[in-house]
Amino acid sequence: MKAVVWHGTNDVRVERVPDPKILQPRDAIVQITSTAICGSDLHLLNGFIPTMQAGDILGHEFMGEVVEVGKGNAKLKVGDRVVVPFTICCGGCVFCEQQLWALCDNTNPNAWMAEKLYGYTTAGLFGYSHMTGGYAGGQAQFARVPFADVGPIKVPRGLSDEQLLFLSDILPTGFMAAENCDIQPGTIVAVWGCGPVGQMAIRSALLLGAERVLAIDSVPERLRMALLGGAVPIDFEKEDVFDRLRVETGGRGPDACIDAVGLEAHGATFDAYVDKAKTAAFLATDRPNALRQAIHACRKGGIVSIPGVYGGLLDKVPLGAAFQKGLTFRMGQTHVIRYLRPLLDRIERGEIDPSFVITHRLPIEEAPNAYKVFRDKRDGCIKVVLKPHGMTIH
Amino acid sequence: MTPEMNVAQVERWASALSGAAITVMALKRLKEERSAGGAALAAAGGALIYRSATGFCPVYAAAGINTAGGGHDTREALAGSAGARVVEAMTINRPAIELYRYWRRLVDLPRFMDHLVEIRVIDARRSHWVAKAPAGRTVEWDAEIFNEIPGELIAWRTLPGSAVTSAGSVSFKPVPGGRGTEVRITLQYDPPAGKVGATVAWLLGYDPSQTIHEDLRRFKRLMETGELPTIVGQPRGTR
Numbered sequence: 001m002k003a004v005v006w007h008g009t010n011d012v013r014v015e016r017v018p019d020p021k022i023l024q025p026r027d028a029i030v031q032i033t034s035t036a037i038c039g040s041d042l043h044l045l046n047g048f049i050p051t052m053q054a055g056d057i058l059g060h061e062f063m064g065e066v067v068e069v070g071k072g073n074a075k076l077k078v079g080d081r082v083v084v085p086f087t088i089c090c091g092g093c094v095f096c097e098q099q100l101w102a103l104c105d106n107t108n109p110n111a112w113m114a115e116k117l118y119g120y121t122t123a124g125l126f127g128y129s130h131m132t133g134g135y136a137g138g139q140a141q142f143a144r145v146p147f148a149d150v151g152p153i154k155v156p157r158g159l160s161d162e163q164l165l166f167l168s169d170i171l172p173t174g175f176m177a178a179e180n181c182d183i184q185p186g187t188i189v190a191v192w193g194c195g196p197v198g199q200m201a202i203r204s205a206l207l208l209g210a211e212r213v214l215a216i217d218s219v220p221e222r223l224r225m226a227l228l229g230g231a232v233p234i235d236f237e238k239e240d241v242f243d244r245l246r247v248e249t250g251g252r253g254p255d256a257c258i259d260a261v262g263l264e265a266h267g268a269t270f271d272a273y274v275d276k277a278k279t280a281a282f283l284a285t286d287r288p289n290a291l292r293q294a295i296h297a298c299r300k301g302g303i304v305s306i307p308g309v310y311g312g313l314l315d316k317v318p319l320g321a322a323f324q325k326g327l328t329f330r331m332g333q334t335h336v337i338r339y340l341r342p343l344l345d346r347i348e349r350g351e352i353d354p355s356f357v358i359t360h361r362l363p364i365e366e367a368p369n370a371y372k373v374f375r376d377k378r379d380g381c382i383k384v385v386l387k388p389h390g391m392t393i394h
Numbered sequence: 395m396t397p398e399m400n401v402a403q404v405e406r407w408a409s410a411l412s413g414a415a416i417t418v419m420a421l422k423r424l425k426e427e428r429s430a431g432g433a434a435l436a437a438a439g440g441a442l443i444y445r446s447a448t449g450f451c452p453v454y455a456a457a458g459i460n461t462a463g464g465g466h467d468t469r470e471a472l473a474g475s476a477g478a479r480v481v482e483a484m485t486i487n488r489p490a491i492e493l494y495r496y497w498r499r500l501v502d503l504p505r506f507m508d509h510l511v512e513i514r515v516i517d518a519r520r521s522h523w524v525a526k527a528p529a530g531r532t533v534e535w536d537a538e539i540f541n542e543i544p545g546e547l548i549a550w551r552t553l554p555g556s557a558v559t560s561a562g563s564v565s566f567k568p569v570p571g572g573r574g575t576e577v578r579i580t581l582q583y584d585p586p587a588g589k590v591g592a593t594v595a596w597l598l599g600y601d602p603s604q605t606i607h608e609d610l611r612r613f614k615r616l617m618e619t620g621e622l623p624t625i626v627g628q629p630r631g632t633r
Contacts, residue, residue: 005631017629024621055631072620092618094487094574106615109623112608124623136628144628147619 002388003057003140004367009047012058012368020136020144025072028148030084034161035062035138037367037384038086038169039195040262040309042375044129048263048285049311051113051130059139060086060126061168063161066152067142075149082152083167084145085336088124088135091150102333107147108133122333139367141388153340156348162355163347165385166200171354172339174200174260177307180330181256183208190214190245190254190297191231192290193261194222196357196383197307201258202231203352214248216241218268221380225357237268245297253299261290262308269293271316278315285312295322306331360384363391480581480603484610487574488617490566491545496617497564498548506612506622509605520553533557559584577613579606 005015020029038061043049063083066076076082089096093105107124108114113131114121124146127137136143145152155164174197181189189205191198194217202213206229215226216234223233234244245254263286265272275287294304295318304327322329346352359382362370370384486493496502500521504510511524511532519538527533535556541549541563551561560583567576581602615622 001629003629003631007631013631015631017631020629021627023624023627026619026621053633055633057630088623090615090619090623092487092620094485094572097487097572106619107623109625111611112604133623134625136625136630140629146623 001141002364004059004137004364004386006044006052006056006058007054010045012045012371014365014367017057017140020142022068022070023144024146025070026147026149027070028066028073028076028145028152029068030062030064030082030138030143030145030148030152031067032062032064032138032141032143032388034064034165035059035140035364035386035388036165036168036170037061037139037370037374037386039197040128041371043262043264043309043311045371045375046264048279049129049131051110051134053130053134056127056129056134057136057140058127059137059143060128061165061170062126062138062143063155063165063168064143066148069148073149076152076154080154081157083155083164083340084126084138084143085151085153085167085172085340086126086128086169087151087333087336088126088133088146089150089337090147096150099335099338101335101337103335110134125333139364139386139388141364151337153344155344159347160355162358162385163353164344166196166354166357167336167340167343167347169334169336170196170357170383171200171343171352172336173197173307173334174202175204175339175343176334177201177258177260177305178204178208178210180305181205181208181210181258181303183210183256185209186211187255188212188214188249189256189258190216190294191226191258191260192216192294193259193265193308194219194226194233195260198222198258198260199225199229199357199382200354201260201307202226202229205258206230207346207352212248214245214254218266219377221359222377222382225382229356241293242297249299253297254302255299256303256305257294257298259291259294259304259306259308262306263287263310263312265289265291267293275315284315286310286314288314288317292316292318295327298325298327300325301327303328303330307334309333357383358385361391362386364388478583478602480583480606481578482603482606482610483576483578484607484614485569485574485576486614486617490568490575493575493577493613493617494545494548494566497613498542506616507609508612525558577610579610581606 001017001019002014003017005013007013022029041058044052044058066078066080066082069076069078087102088107089101089104090106095103095105102123104123108121110130110133111121117131124133124135126135178201183205187210189210191201191213194215202215205213213231214234215231216236217223218235218237223235227233234241265287267289271292272289275284275289278284279287298304359380360370362384364386367386373379373381374384500513500515503513509525511526514522516522520536522536524532524534535558536553537550538553539548539550547563547565549563552559560581562579562581565578569576612622
């Protein structure tokens, strides 16, 4: 089959690799009809995530049709149309039982690696380094889905791939970020980063009843999409973010701040340039510029919600401001499975159509170039969907 | 067997291997740093080689230990602070009685204990164990369960005359608040070169408590999910 393969920093290729096989009783094999490039895949492209190996198959946002089912899997049947969450979950550990799916104890074969780095292991992920299991990803024509009787959700035929695909990651991720803001009548939410997750967070926050959403970015088409989604756009290259947020909130500051940027923040402030120089020289692992600003701008007693990915050690995080203002932090990989059914219901009712974020639809052969266009935000690129079996299917 | 021999065969070749490794490491370190540690290591390496060649260990003699067989006794060999000790614990989301029953059958232990090849049950108390040894060899011994509380505890020890001297217990304790069952393993063993050997093994990157930790993790995963997560056999691109 064809697959998108990582070979090193800025080196992604499309190769022919063997088809996946059932390896364990609860596995299923999915023929992939649509798969997307995630903003977090750019962290892999840019070499920010350790324990990648040349030859690893990328991709963790995919859907398709079940073509083979393991003997121990009573839930799926050949022919089922499914969306596959990016977290792999066992369903039997205490964390899965408590719906803390991303913290699953049992699905990372390389648990010891995660324990060395983080103390305890979290769930295995598709196509996202060996520290999270080294599972072959879904930017391919087929994928093996382990513990496939837990994660994948069967979806109806009446909806298009484009409406459903983002249940795999960015829609639940943006939604959980908004849910973490404890939105009450009058709540004002500020969102740093208007990439795909930021866009989903903006619309989710409004759906959950936020009074207003203030959206911070510098890329014109992203700010325009945020505006269309109902947010107030703020260009951090043209104005002082803190001052604008303060004025917009009547001098109080946003009730909740969402950092939808994560470890590779770009910024126009002095600390952002220091961070960039330091990470380039390997003196720091992450660039927390957006997070700093969010902590600084947040109102007293407010919430900082972090869907943006962090992986290592942060330098100069203003914990003093966070402590003195009594902030609450909520973060982590998305507990995708918790949101699948409720969000599918909202899609079916027409409350949200996440396909608005797609700007590029390409055959899988175009992946290497698509990664670069997405990374450089060229050509108005916000979200790329790849078609592994040709452009006409679904 | 001469009266001067108090080290078992398995231990003798293990001593030879680790002795040689330490000596090489120590000489390298002496050359690079001229450190006191390097000199001490060289001495330890030399002692292990001596021990392997003669089958006599002065440390064992002083501690009253004899692993060479004959008067060998597990209780004696592992009395007080003798031998090395590993304690590991993991919480498993299954009822204690279920975990106990799986463990007590013994024959399924090799499914999650990587170094084991096979366990044969001899009678209600005794069993025969076959484990992997270096260079494709195996090492075998007999063990007995000398204490058990159904649903709570199993304690075992190797029988006199075994190539391996160890004693251990596993306990199953329910944790309040739906957190599952705490499984705790205590393992006391006489490592291939006594206490020096354990330190050496650690220096060489072999970590017994990590091994037990991984065994316990596999046990947890089998009990909670029925299978072990793997990526062995999945497709990948060219390296």
